[in-house]
Amino acid sequence: MNTDALFQALDRQRIETPSWGYGNSGTRFKTFAAPGAARDVFEKIEDAAEVHRLTGIAPSVALHIPWDEVEDYAELRRFAESRGVTLGAINPNVFQDDPYKFGSIANPDPEVRERAVGHLLECVEVMRQTGSRDLSLWFADGTNYAGQDDLRARKRRVREALGRVHDALPEGSRMLVEYKLFEPAFYATDLFDWGAAYAHCLAIGEKAQVLVDLGHHAQSVNIEQIVAFLLDEGRLGGFHFNARRYADDDLIVGTTNPFELFSIYAELVAAEGAGDDLTRTTARNVAYMIDQSHNIEPKVEAMLYSVLNCQEAYAKALLIDRERLAAAQAAGDVLGAHRTFTDAFRTDVRPLLAEWRRSHGLPEDPIAAHRASGYQAKVVAERGTAAAGGGFPVKS
Numbered sequence: 028m029n030t031d032a033l034f035q036a037l038d039r040q041r042i043e044t045p046s047w048g049y050g051n052s053g054t055r056f057k058t059f060a061a062p063g064a065a066r067d068v069f070e071k072i073e074d075a076a077e078v079h080r081l082t083g084i085a086p087s088v089a090l091h092i093p094w095d096e097v098e099d100y101a102e103l104r105r106f107a108e109s110r111g112v113t114l115g116a117i118n119p120n121v122f123q124d125d126p127y128k129f130g131s132i133a134n135p136d137p138e139v140r141e142r143a144v145g146h147l148l149e150c151v152e153v154m155r156q157t158g159s160r161d162l163s164l165w166f167a168d169g170t171n172y173a174g175q176d177d178l179r180a181r182k183r184r185v186r187e188a189l190g191r192v193h194d195a196l197p198e199g200s201r202m203l204v205e206y207k208l209f210e211p212a213f214y215a216t217d218l219f220d221w222g223a224a225y226a227h228c229l230a231i232g233e234k235a236q237v238l239v240d241l242g243h244h245a246q247s248v249n250i251e252q253i254v255a256f257l258l259d260e261g262r263l264g265g266f267h268f269n270a271r272r273y274a275d276d277d278l279i280v281g282t283t284n285p286f287e288l289f290s291i292y293a294e295l296v297a298a299e300g301a302g303d304d305l306t307r308t309t310a311r312n313v314a315y316m317i318d319q320s321h322n323i324e325p326k327v328e329a330m331l332y333s334v335l336n337c338q339e340a341y342a343k344a345l346l347i348d349r350e351r352l353a354a355a356q357a358a359g360d361v362l363g364a365h366r367t368f369t370d371a372f373r374t375d376v377r378p379l380l381a382e383w384r385r386s387h388g389l390p391e392d393p394i395a396a397h398r399a400s401g402y403q404a405k406v407v408a409e410r411g412t413a414a415a416g417g418g419f420p421v422k423s
């Protein structure tokens with residue numbers, strides 16, 4: 028790929044940052060108070076705007092309702108736009124209220140299911156006001172003990188609720204169905220893997236797509252293969268990027284898993300240029316989102332790292348010599364193909380990205396620019412240090 032084509036591809040890259048990555052968050056053991064951490068949705072949006080100002084590729088911020096609940100979402104939208112960002116995916120929350128002890132949409136009690144669906148439908152209304160394209164759905168539903176509930180009945184309840192929400196979605200919008208192997212349920216999770224999410228999406232309609240969160244698989248699962256499969260089926264809707272070593276650790280993407288992130292982007296780059304329309308359109312509409320919980324990191328700098336790690340992975344994936352790769356694959360040249368693939372991974376793209384930034388009037392090193400900018404000192408002075416755990420959610 029020549030530099031022009033490479034730069035044009037880099038111009039199109041987008042990463043959405045999550046509002047919840049800017050506030051104080053913790054583990055179930057402790058939430059440490061970070062000086063200057065955003066205290067409300069307005070401050071979260073200001074932090075997201077700062078990340079976009081420095082990187083140029085993070086123009087939207089995902090909301091979690093009710094963590095980011097406001098009276099007037101149209102006003103919130105205007106506030107975001109005045110800061111140079113837009114409101115992205117809406118994430119309903121049907122896991123933190125007491126009635127959800129035995130689940131939300133899979134709960135055996137029809138009243139609780141109705142409450143959950145009611146909240147999901149409210150969030151569809153929020154989308155209309157925020158101008159969001161995607162409703163991003165994750166359910167904590169599951170059971171802790173064998174025999175606790177009827178697994179097939181739970182599956183049917185999930186199907187029914189998802190179908191109702193699907194049918195309420197405005198034209199042009201989508202629902203992204205996220206799966207997770209375990210946690211908080213430890214015996215059975217209702218949406219436990221990509222296959223379960225995919226089966227529901229297929230059954231309920233065209234607006235339903237699968238969301239892949241990198242932290243939601245068993246160890247050693249080949250996520251890039253799931254990505255390739257879903258792209259080819261036209262059902263990959265988006266990502267929640269993060270890194271982990273053990274379970275759903277929600278660390279900065281690309282730290283423990285740079286090769287995984289590169290291999291995922293390699294699939295996406297291939298699909299963006301695919302001959303078949305469905306795969307190409309699906310790839311071009313993927314929502315790239317970060318889903319992290321920064322417990323000990325300074326929030327804005329952590330998010331800058333995350334966005335830049337995605338940019339590096341994408342740039343490297345763009346460098347794969349596709350012709351050489353295809354020839355080696357066709358010739359059965361196992362290591363020739365592997366070497367072509369990993370040559371791109373081993374390339375240091377930092378000078379190239381510095382040049383891309385220069386050409387866009389962006390700081391060559393956004394992290395150094397952030398450190399030199401005084402932003403962190405300014406927010407510490409303005410916001411202070413919220414009391415540990417002070418009103419912020421502990422993420423599961």
Ligand code: LRH
Pocket residue numbers: 047118165205207240267275318422423
């Ligand atoms: C669940 C999850 C899901 C939630 C987010 C806060 O582990 O990944 O996406 O909405 O964390």
Ligand code: MN
Pocket residue numbers: 165205240267318
């Ligand atoms: Mn997630």
Ligand code: MN
Pocket residue numbers: 240242243275318423
């Ligand atoms: Mn998660």
